Amino acid sequence: MSYDFSRLHRFHGGLVLEEHKRESSETPIETLPLPDLLTLPLQQHIGEPATPMVRVGETVAKGQRLARPEGYVSVPIHAPTSGKIVAIGDFPVPHPSGLKAPCIVLEPDGEDRWCEPENPIEDYTALDPSALRNRIRDAGIVGLGGAGFPSFIKMNPATGRPIDLLVVNGAECEPWITCDDRLMRERAEAVVGGIHILLHALSAAQCAIAIEDNKPEAIAAMRRAVASVGDDRMQVVEIPTLYPSGGEKQLIYVLTGREVPSQGLPADIGIVCHNPGTIAAIHDAVVHHRPLISRIVTVTGDGVKRPANVEALIGTPMVDLIEHCGGYTPGADRLIMGGPMMGYALPEDDLPVIKTTNCLLVATRRTLPLPPPPRPCIRCGECERVCPARLLPQQLYWYAHARDFDRIQDYHLFDCIECGCCAHVCPSHIPLVQYYRYAKTEIWEIERERRKAEQARQRHEARLARLEREKREREERLKKKRKAVRTDGDRRKAEIAAALERARRKKAGGEAQGAATTPKAQGDD
Amino acid sequence: MLPAILVLATLAGLLGLLLGYAAERFRVEEDPIVDQINALLPQTQCGQCGYPGCRPYAEAIASGEADINRCVPGGESVIHALADLLGRDPKPLAEDVGEAKEGKYVAVIDETQCIGCTLCIQACPVDAIVGAAKHLHTVIAEECTGCELCVAPCPVDCIHMEPVKPDLNTWKWPSPADRWIDITPPAAAESAG
Numbered sequence: 001m002s003y004d005f006s007r008l009h010r011f012h013g014g015l016v017l018e019e020h021k022r023e024s025s026e027t028p029i030e031t032l033p034l035p036d037l038l039t040l041p042l043q044q045h046i047g048e049p050a051t052p053m054v055r056v057g058e059t060v061a062k063g064q065r066l067a068r069p070e071g072y073v074s075v076p077i078h079a080p081t082s083g084k085i086v087a088i089g090d091f092p093v094p095h096p097s098g099l100k101a102p103c104i105v106l107e108p109d110g111e112d113r114w115c116e117p118e119n120p121i122e123d124y125t126a127l128d129p130s131a132l133r134n135r136i137r138d139a140g141i142v143g144l145g146g147a148g149f150p151s152f153i154k155m156n157p158a159t160g161r162p163i164d165l166l167v168v169n170g171a172e173c174e175p176w177i178t179c180d181d182r183l184m185r186e187r188a189e190a191v192v193g194g195i196h197i198l199l200h201a202l203s204a205a206q207c208a209i210a211i212e213d214n215k216p217e218a219i220a221a222m223r224r225a226v227a228s229v230g231d232d233r234m235q236v237v238e239i240p241t242l243y244p245s246g247g248e249k250q251l252i253y254v255l256t257g258r259e260v261p262s263q264g265l266p267a268d269i270g271i272v273c274h275n276p277g278t279i280a281a282i283h284d285a286v287v288h289h290r291p292l293i294s295r296i297v298t299v300t301g302d303g304v305k306r307p308a309n310v311e312a313l314i315g316t317p318m319v320d321l322i323e324h325c326g327g328y329t330p331g332a333d334r335l336i337m338g339g340p341m342m343g344y345a346l347p348e349d350d351l352p353v354i355k356t357t358n359c360l361l362v363a364t365r366r367t368l369p370l371p372p373p374p375r376p377c378i379r380c381g382e383c384e385r386v387c388p389a390r391l392l393p394q395q396l397y398w399y400a401h402a403r404d405f406d407r408i409q410d411y412h413l414f415d416c417i418e419c420g421c422c423a424h425v426c427p428s429h430i431p432l433v434q435y436y437r438y439a440k441t442e443i444w445e446i447e448r449e450r451r452k453a454e455q456a457r458q459r460h461e462a463r464l465a466r467l468e469r470e471k472r473e474r475e476e477r478l479k480k481k482r483k484a485v486r487t488d489g490d491r492r493k494a495e496i497a498a499a500l501e502r503a504r505r506k507k508a509g510g511e512a513q514g515a516a517t518t519p520k521a522q523g524d525d
Numbered sequence: 526m527l528p529a530i531l532v533l534a535t536l537a538g539l540l541g542l543l544l545g546y547a548a549e550r551f552r553v554e555e556d557p558i559v560d561q562i563n564a565l566l567p568q569t570q571c572g573q574c575g576y577p578g579c580r581p582y583a584e585a586i587a588s589g590e591a592d593i594n595r596c597v598p599g600g601e602s603v604i605h606a607l608a609d610l611l612g613r614d615p616k617p618l619a620e621d622v623g624e625a626k627e628g629k630y631v632a633v634i635d636e637t638q639c640i641g642c643t644l645c646i647q648a649c650p651v652d653a654i655v656g657a658a659k660h661l662h663t664v665i666a667e668e669c670t671g672c673e674l675c676v677a678p679c680p681v682d683c684i685h686m687e688p689v690k691p692d693l694n695t696w697k698w699p700s701p702a703d704r705w706i707d708i709t710p711p712a713a714a715e716s717a718g
Contacts, residue, residue, distance in 0.1 A: 099691065374701070438697070456668070457579070460651050461580075
C-alpha cells in the first residue's frame, strides 16, 4: 500500500494552544559539563527494570553496560561516562509517585574514556533485520518522545503484517517543548541516517517525516537533508499546528486518514511511528556504536532565567540543568517534567534526567496558575467536542468518580491518550485526566490481583493434590508392609510347622530306626 | 391408528436415547456456581471464614450453609460481588471473623532466628515457603498471599507480616475525589524564593 500526502486529514477535536516555543527554540543545543554524580534508575522505560551487572567500587568505562534487560519488554542501561560505581540502591526518581526506585550511582572520573565497542557493525545493510533489532535493544534505546517504550519491540511487529509506512513524529505539538525542533535543525543528517536504518530493518517502502507548520526551520533543514541523500522513499510533510497532532494515532490519522484500531497498535495497519530523537539515537547506535547515554532536554518556562535546549548525560541531576540555564527566576513555582498538558509536577529538583525527560518546565503561577477547586460537572459537553480520541470524557469521569471500573471500560477508557484537552476546556475545572489515570491504575491493580488469586488457587490446589497423593502413597506403603508382615508370618508359620513336623518325624523315625536318622536330620538343616 | 402409535413410540424412543446421550456427553461434574463463587474469592486460603480454604467456603455458600459476608481479605468488594452473583443483598462483614486489614502484607522470616523446624512450611496453604528440616526457611514473596497461617505455628516467633510497598509498576494514582493533590514542589519553591 502506498500513501499520498497531498491531502491531509483532520482528527476530531484538538486545541490550538499558546505555543511558547520561541523561548527555547532560537539558541543552539548546549552541552552540559560533567556532573559530580550520575544517578541511573534501573527502570527508565515501560516494562521490567534492568538487573545490575556491576558492583559497588567497580571502575567502568563510558558506554559500558551496567545493567542487563530482564524479560522481553526491557532494555539495558549504560555508563554515560567513565568512573566508579559508588552506590547501588534506592534513590528518588522522576515519577509522579515520588517513590524511590533502584538506581546505580556513578561518580565520573573526568576522563570520559570510551569502552571498546561490542562487535562493531561495518555495514548495517548486510545485517538482517533481527540482528539490527538486537543491536538497537543492546544500545538501550527507548522512545524519547516521553513514553519510553523499548524501540526494538516496534521493529518486531508481532502481527506478521508487513510495514508499509514509517512515520517520523516530528510534530512536537505540546507547548514549550522544542528539543525535537532543535534536533531536526541541527542533526537532520543523523535523523535521515536513522530513517535509512529503520526502512531497511522494517523493509518499509515509504517514510513520512511529519512536522507541524510552526517549525519552518526544522522543515527546511529536514527537506535539505532528504534532498542531499536523494532518496525518494522519504517525504517531509508539513502538518497544521493543532494539539495533539503528535499523538501517534492522531498523527497517523492526519497523514493517512486511517484509524489505528481501539487498543491496537499502528503496526496492525502496517504503520510504525518513531520520534526523531529516537531515530537519531538509532543512527548513533548502529553507525557510531554509541549506546543511549545522553539526550536533549528542553529547559524552559518563565521560572528559569535563560531557557535553552541542553544535551545532558542520562543521570545528570535536574538542578544542574536549571543552574546551567541561569537558575530559577523569582516566582518560579512548579517544576514539571514533560509539557504543560501531559507532564507531571516533580516534588524536588535533585532528581536524575532519565531517557524520557524531554522537557523540564519551570512555571510561575502567572503562566501556569494553580487550578481552582473543581466544581460539579454541568454536562456542557465541551470536553467531548475537544477529545481527539472521540471518547465521552464526562461519562468516563462519571464512572471513575463512582469507581465503576467495568462500565468505564465500556466507554473505552484505555483509548484515552491523556492529552489533557478535556481538562483544559472544562469550565468546572475538574481534573479529568487525573480521574482517568486513577481509573487506569486501579483497573491494572484489579487485573494484577485477579492474576495473583488465580495463581494462588492453582498453587493451593496443587498442594492439596500433593498432600492427597502423599497420603495415598503412605497408605499404600503401609499396606504393602502389612501384607509383607502377613505373608512373612505365613511363611514362618509354615517353617515352624515344617520344623515341628520334622521333629515329630525324627522322633518317630528315631524310635523306629535308632541312630540312622541323625545324619539325615543334619542334612535337612 | 397403529402407524401413528408406532411413529410416536419410535420417536419417543429415539429422543429418549438422544437425551440420555446428551446427559452423559455434557455431564457437569460439579455445581458450576461453586466455581463462580470461588472465582470471586481472593484465594488467600487464610481460613478466617471458618472453612479450610476458599473453595470449601465457596461450597458452603453454594449449599446455603454459610453467609456471603465471611471473607475478611476480600472485604466489601467481594461481599458486593457475591451479592451481585447470587442476587442477595450485600451486608457488612460478619463480626466473628475478625477485622479487615488495610493494604497488603507479606510474611517475612527472620533468618537469624529460624531453627528450621518446617512447621511454617506445613502451614502454608500455597507452598510459598521453601526450606528443609534444620535448614533455613524463606518466603517466596511473589507467591505469599499474606494469610498469616505461618505466623502462629512458629515456635521461635521469627515470622512477621510486612506491608507490601508499591514500586513504580504497582503504584496507583490517587483519586482526585479522595484528596486534593498539593502540586507545589517544596524544593523548587524554596530555591526560587
